[in-house]
Amino acid sequence: MKDELFTMMGELPAMSPELLARMREEANRNLLRMKHFSEMVMNPKEPKIGATPREEIYRTNKSRLWRYESGRTIRTPLLFVPNLGISRPYIFDLMPKGSFVEHMTALGFDFYLVDWGVFGEEDNGLTVEDAVTKILPRLARKALESSGASEMSVLGYCMGAPLSASFVATHPEFPVKNYINMAGPIDFAHVGLFGKWLAPGVFDVDKYVDTLGSIPAEMVKMGFKLLKPTMDVSTNLNLWWNLWNPDYVSGFNALNKWANEYLPFPGEFFRQWVRDFYQQNKLIKGELVMGGRRVHLGEIRCPVLAVGAKEDNIAPPACVKPLIDAVSTRDKEYVELPGGHISLIAGRGASVHCWPKVASWLAARS
Amino acid sequence: MADNPSQQLLDMWKRQVEEGTQAWLRMMGQGQAAAPTMDPQAFWRPFMDQGMAAWSKVMTQGNAPSPDLMAQWKQFLDQWIAAWSRVLEQAMGTDSFAQLLSKQLEGFLNVSGPAKKAAEQQIEVSLAGLGIPSRAQVTALARHIAQVEEKIDGLEDKLDRVLRRLNDGSGRPERA
Numbered sequence: 001m002k003d004e005l006f007t008m009m010g011e012l013p014a015m016s017p018e019l020l021a022r023m024r025e026e027a028n029r030n031l032l033r034m035k036h037f038s039e040m041v042m043n044p045k046e047p048k049i050g051a052t053p054r055e056e057i058y059r060t061n062k063s064r065l066w067r068y069e070s071g072r073t074i075r076t077p078l079l080f081v082p083n084l085g086i087s088r089p090y091i092f093d094l095m096p097k098g099s100f101v102e103h104m105t106a107l108g109f110d111f112y113l114v115d116w117g118v119f120g121e122e123d124n125g126l127t128v129e130d131a132v133t134k135i136l137p138r139l140a141r142k143a144l145e146s147s148g149a150s151e152m153s154v155l156g157y158c159m160g161a162p163l164s165a166s167f168v169a170t171h172p173e174f175p176v177k178n179y180i181n182m183a184g185p186i187d188f189a190h191v192g193l194f195g196k197w198l199a200p201g202v203f204d205v206d207k208y209v210d211t212l213g214s215i216p217a218e219m220v221k222m223g224f225k226l227l228k229p230t231m232d233v234s235t236n237l238n239l240w241w242n243l244w245n246p247d248y249v250s251g252f253n254a255l256n257k258w259a260n261e262y263l264p265f266p267g268e269f270f271r272q273w274v275r276d277f278y279q280q281n282k283l284i285k286g287e288l289v290m291g292g293r294r295v296h297l298g299e300i301r302c303p304v305l306a307v308g309a310k311e312d313n314i315a316p317p318a319c320v321k322p323l324i325d326a327v328s329t330r331d332k333e334y335v336e337l338p339g340g341h342i343s344l345i346a347g348r349g350a351s352v353h354c355w356p357k358v359a360s361w362l363a364a365r366s
Numbered sequence: 367m368a369d370n371p372s373q374q375l376l377d378m379w380k381r382q383v384e385e386g387t388q389a390w391l392r393m394m395g396q397g398q399a400a401a402p403t404m405d406p407q408a409f410w411r412p413f414m415d416q417g418m419a420a421w422s423k424v425m426t427q428g429n430a431p432s433p434d435l436m437a438q439w440k441q442f443l444d445q446w447i448a449a450w451s452r453v454l455e456q457a458m459g460t461d462s463f464a465q466l467l468s469k470q471l472e473g474f475l476n477v478s479g480p481a482k483k484a485a486e487q488q489i490e491v492s493l494a495g496l497g498i499p500s501r502a503q504v505t506a507l508a509r510h511i512a513q514v515e516e517k518i519d520g521l522e523d524k525l526d527r528v529l530r531r532l533n534d535g536s537g538r539p540e541r542a
Contacts, residue, residue: 026436060515060516060519061512061515061516120505120508121501121505121508122505122506122508122509122511122512123509123512125509134516134519138519138523141526193455193458193459196458196459196461196464197464197467197468199464202464202465202467202468203468204468204472207472207475208471208475211475211478211479211482212475212478212479212482226458226467228451229451229454230447230448230450230451230454233447234444234447234451237440237443237444237447241440313455
């Protein structure tokens with residue numbers, strides 16, 4: 001029966017060996033595409049995420065401080081402060097050979113990660129101020145105690161950058177050796193579409209928080225999907241194109257799992273975040289007050305590195321770079337690297353551009 | 367197997383199609399007690415034969431299709447998506463879109479707010495009737511526990527500061 005399929009086909013003319021090899025390769029890739037597609041549909045595997053060994057150092061309410069195992073050849077420990085809400089922090093330790101945490105610990109950094117946790121309705125009263133003046137100082141102190149070091153480097157990613165910058169600026173007694181802002185918005189006048197949608201007179205944040213209590217994960221997801229409506233199409237197209245490659249497929253599975261796990265915002269946190277940062281741009285203006293202290297970015301006197309991503313539509317480079325002009329240090333540098341908000345920190349591009357830059361800058365000052 | 371490389375390629379492609387067809391048949395037949403007697407290949411045979419005839423004609427005329435066509439097609443799709451993305455981004459960056467979005471979301475809040483409140487009240491009444499704590503009560507308890515934890519953490523912080531001052535012997539007051 002099989003041969004009946006091809007009854008009309010005779011002998012074929014000869015082709016160039018180069019073309020033949022390429023066609024053979026394409027045919028093989030098609031076979032692999034079919035194989036991997038049927039595996040993804042019929043027998044989906046749970047991706048191995050967050051594989052770097054770690055230990056819980058401290059826990060307060062939902063938030064935890066993790067210390068990752070390392071050979072520790074670099075004296076100054078590193079505290080990593082990510083965003084609160086929106087997404088889970090395992091993106092920084094996504095998968096073996098594709099993990100920022102693994103990269104840094106392999107180089108000998110004593111790496112601490114702030115995991116803000118998943119806040120529930122009972123935490124709706126939590127504010128940005130609470131995160132900056134209560135949770136973060138406590139976790140930073142515990143990290144310093146745990147490391148036994150006298151100073152610590154702080155790295156803020158995304159929303160973690162304005163939060164950690166506010167912490168560093170209002171806690172001059174805390175010994176910060178170096179500060180890094182990675183894709184973190186500082187000047188919210190240049191924050192792109194979110195700035196437009198959340199502008200005063202357009203977005204009534206009080207009505208949202210008063211009606212919903214907290215901002216549900218589904219609404220957060222909708223906001224981010226709207227920011228790049230073609231993202232799902234291009235993601236699936238790239239998946240199909242690279243479906244023959246098992247490394248790509250395993251990376252896709254891990255990233256896809258993360259990209260579909262959105263987290264809610266505590267209500268009061270969201271209110272202050274939108275009002276003080278997006279709508280009134282208080283941080284760069286020096287008008288933000290946390291725990292009775294004015295947040296003056298000029299109080300950051302340690303070496304500073306700011307990293308922007310060229311195609312970042314969440315924190316465009318124009319809103320990241322102003323940190324450099326605001327701090328009071330001569331040892332400061334701004335770099336703009338290829339990629340978007342996520343590909344700056346996770347994925348193949350990050351391992352080529354961002355991780356080595358951050359690691360070498362820090363190692364020289366740690 | 368023919369020595370002609372083109373024929374080898376054709377054989378490989380045939381195998382691929384056959385294996386693919388069999389895989390689909392297995393997949394479709396999973397969980398069924400008995401395989402149906404119909405021949406699904408019969409449906410595809412005319413399309414396959416026509417496709418093969420067209421390919422054969424192209425090959426004979428010397429205009430062999432290259433796998434680069436696929437790469438070019440992918441490139442075209444990428445550019446197409448990027449163009450759409452730029453257009454949408456421009457449209458979404460306008461004030462009128464922001465206002466439209468705001469109205470849509472406010473409409474959602476106007477509907478969901480009272481509905482949520484009514485549902486919560488209804489559930490609360492039902493749970494109270496059954497003697498089961500309501501969501502609001504559980505949330506209040508959890509909030510209370512978090513506040514107690516916060517107070518303990520605060521005391522721990524103060525104790526740490528006192529101990530540090532004693533150890534330093536400075537007696538210098540520290541910031542809260």
